[in-house]
Amino acid sequence: MICFRLQVLSALRGMVDIIDANGTDGLIKKYSLKVLEELGEHLTDEIMTDLNYQVDELQRSPKEVAKEFLQNEGLLPK
Numbered sequence: 571m572i573c574f575r576l577q578v579l580s581a582l583r584g585m586v587d588i589i590d591a592n593g594t595d596g597l598i599k600k601y602s603l604k605v606l607e608e609l610g611e612h613l614t615d616e617i618m619t620d621l622n623y624q625v626d627e628l629q630r631s632p633k634e635v636a637k638e639f640l641q642n643e644g645l646l647p648k
Contacts, residue, residue, distance in 0.1 A: 587633070598636070634642045 577589035578597050591598065592606050621639060624630045640646035 611643075612645065626631070 574589075574591055574595060574597065576584070577591070578601055580586045581589050581603070582601060588606070591603075591605075597603070598605060617639075621635050624635045625632050637646065641648045
């Protein structure tokens with residue numbers, strides 16, 4: 571719970587854009603957070619591994635990698 575609370579506070583302060591959470595967590599209601607629909611058709615384990623590789627090993631910024639992925643999937647305008 572403490573870890574999730576820190577994630578929420580980071581999001582509220584604009585330090586991160588997206589956090590992972592249990593879709594029924596009470597803090598979602600408390601802070602009027604938006605729950606994204608499942609990206610399962612877009613985000614497989616293989617794709618997630620590749621995205622993490624780009625950040626961890628290729629030293630790309632998480633924001634850049636995420637934005638590129640969402641744009642390529644048509645989930646965010648280019």
